[in-house]
Amino acid sequence: MGVNFDPLYIFELLPRIIRYIPITLLMAVLAMILAIAVGLMIALARNSKNRLLSAGAAVYISFFRAIPMLVQLFLIYYGLPQLFPVFTKMDAVTAAIIGFGFKQAAFLAEIFRAAFHSVDKGQMEASLTVGMTKVQAYRRIILPQAARNALPGTGNIFISLIKETSLAFTLGVVEIFAEAKMQAAESFRFFEAYLAVALIYWLLIIVYSYLQQKLENVLDRPYRS
Amino acid sequence: MIKVTNLRKRFGDLVVLNGIDFEVKDGEVLTIIGPSGSGKSTLIRCLNFLERPDAGVIEIGGVRVDAEKCTNRDIRRLRLQTAMVFQNYNLFRNKTALQNVTEALVVVKKMPKKEAEELGMELLRQVGLEDKRDNYPATLSGGQQQRVSIARALALRPHAILLDEPTSSLDPELVSEVLQTIKKLAEMDTTMIIVTHEMDFARDVSDHVIFMADGNIVEQGPPSEVLDHPRHERTKQFLRSFHANRKR
Ligand SMILES: Nc1ncnc2c1ncn2[C@@H]1O[C@H](COP(=O)(O)OP(=O)(O)OP(=O)(O)O)[C@@H](O)[C@H]1O
Ligand SMILES: [Mg+2]
Numbered sequence: 001m002g003v004n005f006d007p008l009y010i011f012e013l014l015p016r017i018i019r020y021i022p023i024t025l026l027m028a029v030l031a032m033i034l035a036i037a038v039g040l041m042i043a044l045a046r047n048s049k050n051r052l053l054s055a056g057a058a059v060y061i062s063f064f065r066a067i068p069m070l071v072q073l074f075l076i077y078y079g080l081p082q083l084f085p086v087f088t089k090m091d092a093v094t095a096a097i098i099g100f101g102f103k104q105a106a107f108l109a110e111i112f113r114a115a116f117h118s119v120d121k122g123q124m125e126a127s128l129t130v131g132m133t134k135v136q137a138y139r140r141i142i143l144p145q146a147a148r149n150a151l152p153g154t155g156n157i158f159i160s161l162i163k164e165t166s167l168a169f170t171l172g173v174v175e176i177f178a179e180a181k182m183q184a185a186e187s188f189r190f191f192e193a194y195l196a197v198a199l200i201y202w203l204l205i206i207v208y209s210y211l212q213q214k215l216e217n218v219l220d221r222p223y224r225s
Numbered sequence: 226m227i228k229v230t231n232l233r234k235r236f237g238d239l240v241v242l243n244g245i246d247f248e249v250k251d252g253e254v255l256t257i258i259g260p261s262g263s264g265k266s267t268l269i270r271c272l273n274f275l276e277r278p279d280a281g282v283i284e285i286g287g288v289r290v291d292a293e294k295c296t297n298r299d300i301r302r303l304r305l306q307t308a309m310v311f312q313n314y315n316l317f318r319n320k321t322a323l324q325n326v327t328e329a330l331v332v333v334k335k336m337p338k339k340e341a342e343e344l345g346m347e348l349l350r351q352v353g354l355e356d357k358r359d360n361y362p363a364t365l366s367g368g369q370q371q372r373v374s375i376a377r378a379l380a381l382r383p384h385a386i387l388l389d390e391p392t393s394s395l396d397p398e399l400v401s402e403v404l405q406t407i408k409k410l411a412e413m414d415t416t417m418i419i420v421t422h423e424m425d426f427a428r429d430v431s432d433h434v435i436f437m438a439d440g441n442i443v444e445q446g447p448p449s450e451v452l453d454h455p456r457h458e459r460t461k462q463f464l465r466s467f468h469a470n471r472k473r
Contacts, residue, residue: 130329
């Protein structure tokens with residue numbers, strides 16, 4: 001008997017695992033939307049002249065950057081219901097999305113803050129001198145330029161998120177990794193199963209990176225000389 | 226009319242504007258000259274509250290603001306009386322030339338887009354850049370960017386235009402196209418306050434010249450006096466060093 005490896009089994013597994021891509025992507029995309037919304041608020045709070053807001057944002061960033069993802073997921077899914085019974089009704093997918101979203105918001109906040117800083121101060125001044133309010137200036141002039149600066153870093157966060165969704169299996173969510181795990185346990189073909197799921201993550205991230213590149217090309221257009 | 230009374234500004238311990246008073250009548254051009262660090266930019270930036278003055282009264286086109294007691298609304302009303310042309314243009318980098326001109330018309334004045342674009346094109350034509358309407362700032366030369374920024378400044382029909390060293394960032398061969406544009410405005414009786422180091426230009430377009438040093442107005446008057454027959458030693462010295470530098 002040679003090496004115990006059955007490449008054909010991988011092809012058998014792939015379609016089974018692929019069926020769970022939607023739940024993986026659903027978690028990643030919803031968590032990303034949550035992270036962008038929260039991260040933007042934290043970034044603006046961190047940059048605010050209001051000391052309390054800025055300090056609060058700093059604490060948020062420090063806390064969520066420090067605690068391991070698993071600990072946070074457990075805290076939300078198993079811990080919160082103990083304090084607030086309403087959370088007993090929360091399903092595992094929701095808990096995972098909240099956990100991923102709030103954590104990545106901390107990282108995004110730092111990326112957004114740097115992106116805002118890299119927009120020249122003169123852009124705000126010019127906006128104010130033509131009579132715009134600060135809010136108008138942020139929305140129409142500063143934010144679009146910051147978004148382009150933030151895109152590469154934000155893309156990396158999304159890639160992390162896609163990979164991180166594999167942790168949701170610890171809450172009982174069946175996504176691509178959980179499915180691979182179950183297939184492995186059934187067939188005892190661990191290597192093939194985990195290789196199959198690894199290939200799927202790889203593929204997802206290749207496709208995403210391609211899309212991001214396209215988007216970067218579009219957003220870069222105004223700035224190319 | 227612009228009337229500034231007892232304008233004061235300090236950065237920490239450094240007194241940058243030490244009680245400035247002056248007036249500009251409608252249609253006049255005021256030029257401010259003076260050595261580096263004398264407070265020229267700070268003065269012009271206080272007029273639209275990019276820097277907040279510590280004290281003083283600023284009155285532009287009927288809007289009167291006392292720096293010591295004014296609300297954000299007062300500040301915005303004052304800002305709408307002027308437009309600014311910056312040394313490094315500060316065009317909106319995410320907007321085309323035409324959008325740079327129409328942006329405030331649409332967002333601030335709530336003008337319908339089509340009307341704003343017609344006016345925008347007219348202004349681009351006025352600065353000779355109608356064929357650049359869809360260019361982003363990154364694809365324009367410095368001189369072209371500055372001309373777009375002048376068109377942008379004109380769009381809101383401000384009471385006055387403030388220009389802080391509008392040609393200082395430009396390559397020498399691009400300076401004259403911008404000065405020509407500004408001169409055309411002066412001929413159309415646009416009220417302007419210009420900080421510049423271009424003495425020949427100042428002599429050419431100004432109705433009034435202020436020489437500043439260390440946060441004070443040392444001398445002011447028509448260009449024929451201040452630039453050609455200065456009375457104060459400080460002014461003479463500045464103009465001498467200026468001409469000496471230029472010959473080198
Ligand atoms: N935001 C600021 N904080 C602290 N000091 C400042 C600030 N802005 C300007 N200054 C100081 O105020 C003084 C006047 O500066 P200002 O820019 O008004 O001079 P200027 O006459 O425009 O000079 P230049 O010809 O070099 O442009 C300088 O000493 C400068 O260092
Ligand atoms: Mg200056």
